[in-house]
Amino acid sequence: MVALGQAVKNDGTYMPGAKNMLKLIYDCELEVSALQYAGQCPKIGSEESSRGEQGENFYQxxxxxxxFLKAAKKSSRQWYSVVTVYPGLGKAAKYRANHVGTPIITFTQMVWAVTRxxxxxxxxxxxxxxxxxxxTPAGNVVGETVYDPGEACAACPSGTTCNAAMGLCS
Structure with a gap:
C-alpha cells in the first residue's frame, strides 16, 4: 500500500508512493533473535544497544x-495503523528527531525502504x-528518509527488479 501511494495518513490524505522500497525477506535468524527477547516475557521493547544493527517492533x-494467529494479525495491524491516527511523516518521508519515542516508529520501521x-x-x-x-538493517535513523517519495519502483537499487503489482523492488 505505501509503495503504491495508497496508504492513508491521519489527515485523510495519502502518503506518497515509494521509489526505492525493498520487498522484505523473512529471516529465521531474526526470528530466533525476536524469540530470545520475547521469551523473557518483557514488559517493554528491548534497549537499542542490546540488539546491534537490528530494528524492533514490540506489542503486548x-x-x-x-x-497466536490473532496476536500476529493484531500486532501487525497495530504497528501499521498508527499512521492513520498520529501525525507523522511529511511529503519528504524524512525521519526526524521529533519522531523518536512516538507511536509512529512502529510504522516507519515496517516501511523503512532499505530494510531487507x-x-x-x-x-x-x-x-x-x-x-x-x-x-535488518534497522530503520528509524534520524535525518534519513524512510523511503524516497515518488512513483513506485522508479529507483530500485542496483541488482533488484520491480514487482509492479506490489510496487516493491526485489
Missing part, C-alpha cells in the same frame, strides 16, 4: 480469545501475548 495484548530482512516471534506470557519483530 491481553484480549480474551486471542491465539525481518523475523518475528510471539510468546504467550499469561495472560499476555508478546509480539516482537526484528529488522
Amino acid at each position: 495484548q491481553t484480549e480474551t480469545g486471542v491465539d 530482512r525481518m523475523g518475528c516471534s510471539i510468546v504467550h506470557c499469561p495472560p499476555l501475548f508478546t509480539s516482537v519483530c526484528r529488522y
